[in-house]
Amino acid sequence: MKKLILATMVVAFVASCGGGSKAPRNLDNACSIVRQQxxxxxxxxxxxxxxxxxxHVQMAIVYQESKFVHDARTPVKYVLGVLPMGRQSSAYxxxxxxxxxxxxxxxxxxxRGAxxxxxxxxxxxxxxxxxKTNEVTGIPLHDARNQYLAYHEGRTGYLRGSYKSKSWLVRVADEVASRSIMYQIQLANCR
Known part of the structure; x- marks a missing residue:
């Protein structure tokens, strides 16, 4: 019985140490994010x-990409709905x-240490x-919407207009732009 209790305590301790930093709570409040982390x-x-x-542009893109989760990964792809076939991409x-x-x-x-x-x-x-995107495409550094589109599609894809056939991506880019403005206003009023 003592061994079982000891083993349980060791597992609980190890589990509590893992996971690194958690995402901040209230991701709709820039002041809260920076107070927490x-x-x-x-x-x-x-x-x-x-x-x-x-x-505010950085914050909006990090929010969209990972929700401030340090080790975020893309979802796993499945064949026939059950067989795992790896992740959707190497994004991390x-x-x-x-x-x-x-x-x-x-x-x-x-x-190499980054x-x-x-x-x-x-x-x-x-x-x-x-x-680099600004140099290649001319997208201003403060333009969260178009910087996000080029970030998602790559510079060449952006210049080709690959996003134009992806209404969902254009909607997401608009959300990134709105969040960027929201974060800008909030950061200006943080104590």
């Missing part, structure tokens, strides 16, 4: 200083960066990516 605001302000991407972390794009960023900016689960590295990645 000040590291998010510090990372985004650093990215804003380095890449000129406004904090706060910014949902794909493996290939993340490696490109690491070579260009982040170094991690997609680090808010500092994820926001720096977003700044790097969105700055």
């Amino acid at each position: 000040p590291k998010i605001l510090r990372a985004m302000k650093k990215t804003e200083r380095k890449w000129n991407i406004p904090v 972390g706060y910014a949902q960066a794909l493996d290939g794009t993340w490696k490109e960023y690491q070579r260009a900016e982040g170094g 991690k997609r689960t680090s808010i500092q590295d994820a926001t720096d990645f977003m700044g790097w990516y969105m700055t």
